[in-house]
Amino acid sequence: MFLVPVGRPSSDFSRSIERLFDEHFFDRFAAPAAAERAGRTPALDITETAQAYVVQADLPGVAREDVKVQIEGRRISLSAAVRQDGEAKPGERLLYRERSGGSFARSFTLPVEIDQSASEARLDNGVLTLTLAKRGATTASQLEVH
Template sequence: MFPLSTSRSSNDLARSFERLFDESFERFFGLAPRGEGGTRTPALDVHESDKAYTVKLDLPGVDKKDVKISIDGRLVTVQAETKKEEEKKEGERVVYRERSMSSYARSFTLPQDIDEGASSAKMDNGVLTLTLAKKEPAQTKRITVS
C-alpha cells in the first residue's frame, strides 16, 4: 500500500496514470514503439581529461559506415541508423518480424569548443567511442599604440 495525496482530485490522478502509460511514456525514455522505426535517443557517458572529452554512446546493431557525427563549436550531434535486410529465399515467407530499421539521434553541448581535426571516433561491439579534443583557447594579442 502507498500513500495518495488527498489534495488532488480523483480525475487528476486518473489523468496522471493515463499519461504515464500512453505513447509519451515511450518518447520520454527515448524508445520507439515497436514496428514504427522511430528515432531513439542512445545512452551516453562523458568523461573529461585535461586534453579531451571521451564520449561513449550505445548504438546496437549499427554499422560504422551508417554513423554520422557533426561538430559545431561545443555542439556535437550523432546520427545513425540500422538497415533492415530483406533476405527472401525461394519458398519461404515471413511469419513474424520484430527486427526492423531503427534510427538514433543525440545532440549534446560540451563546456569547451572541440578541435575537429584532432578528434577521433571508433565503433566496437555496438559502442561508439568519441575522443573529442579540446580546442586551445585563443591567445590574447596585444597591439602597441604608435
C-alpha cells in the same frame, strides 16, 4: 433482493473471450511503441579528462558507414541509420519480427570547444567511442568513423 447464481461458463466462445482480455492482450499494443522509442535514442556516457571528452554510445546493428558525427564548436551531433534486412529469403517464411530499421539524431553541447583535427571516432562491437580533444575549432566539420 435477488440472488443470481454465477457459474463459470464452459463454452469455447466464453473461453476465447477470456483469453482475448488476458494480461498479454494489452502488452501487444503497448510494448512495440515503448521498445521503438527506446531503440531510437541510444544510451550515452560522457567522461572528461584534462585533454579530452570521451563519449560512448551504444549503436547495436549500425554499420560504420551509417554513422555521422558533426562538430560545431561545442555542439556535437550524432546521427545513424539502422538498416532493416528485407523480407524472408526464398524458401523461408517470416514468423515473428521485433527488430526494425530506422534512424535517430541526437545533439549535445559540451562546456569547451572541440578541436576536430585532434579528435577521433571509433565503432567497435556496436559501441561508438568519440575522443573529443578540448579547445579549438569554431567551424562546422564532420569526423570520419574508423
